[in-house]
Amino acid sequence: xxxxxxxxxxxxxxxxxxxxxxxxxxxxxxDGAVELFSVTFNEDYKKxxxxxxxxxxxxxxxxxYIDKYKKEQQYLNAAVHDTxxxx
Numbered sequence: 799x800x801x802x803x804x805x806x807x808x809x810x811x812x813x814x815x816x817x818x819x820x821x822x823x824x825x826x827x828x829d830g831a832v833e834l835f836s837v838t839f840n841e842d843y844k845k846x847x848x849x850x851x852x853x854x855x856x857x858x859x860x861x862x863y864i865d866k867y868k869k870e871q872q873y874l875n876a877a878v879h880d881t882x883x884x885x
Contacts, residue, residue, distance in 0.1 A: 799829040799832065799834055799871075800829050800871075801827050801828070801829065801834060801864070801867065801868065801871075802828060802829050802830060803827075803828045804825060804826065804827050804828070804860075804864065805825075805826045805828070806823055806824070806825055806826075806856075806860070807823065807824050807826075808821075808822075808823055808824075809822040809823060809824045809838060810822045811843075814842075817844060817845035817846075818842065818843070818844050818845075819842070819843045819844075819845075820840050820841075820842055820843075821840060821841050821842075821843050821852060822838055822839070822840045823838070823839055823840075823841075823856050823860075824836060824837070824838050824839075825837050825838075825839065825860045825863065825864075827864070827867065834867075835867060837863055839856055839859045839860060839863075841855040841856055841859075
């Protein structure tokens with residue numbers, strides 16, 4: 799199945815210690831209306847941190863996951879595997 803769209807939603811913020819938080823976002827991938835994956839990612843945030851650092855961390859993690867997913871699907875859909883399964 800081809801990855802045609804993704805959505806990102808905020809899931810939660812938990813205070814670990816005074817001034818320290820764990821922020822959780824969820825990434826979902828779709829092929830049309832069919833959900834292909836749902837993965838959560840977390841980033842630590844300390845009071846006074848630059849929020850752009852946290853956002854960049856999420857974006858890096860999510861892009862790495864999407865790239866990994868696409869590579870796995872490319873390998874899974876390789877013709878050599880179809881031939882092997884058919885024999």
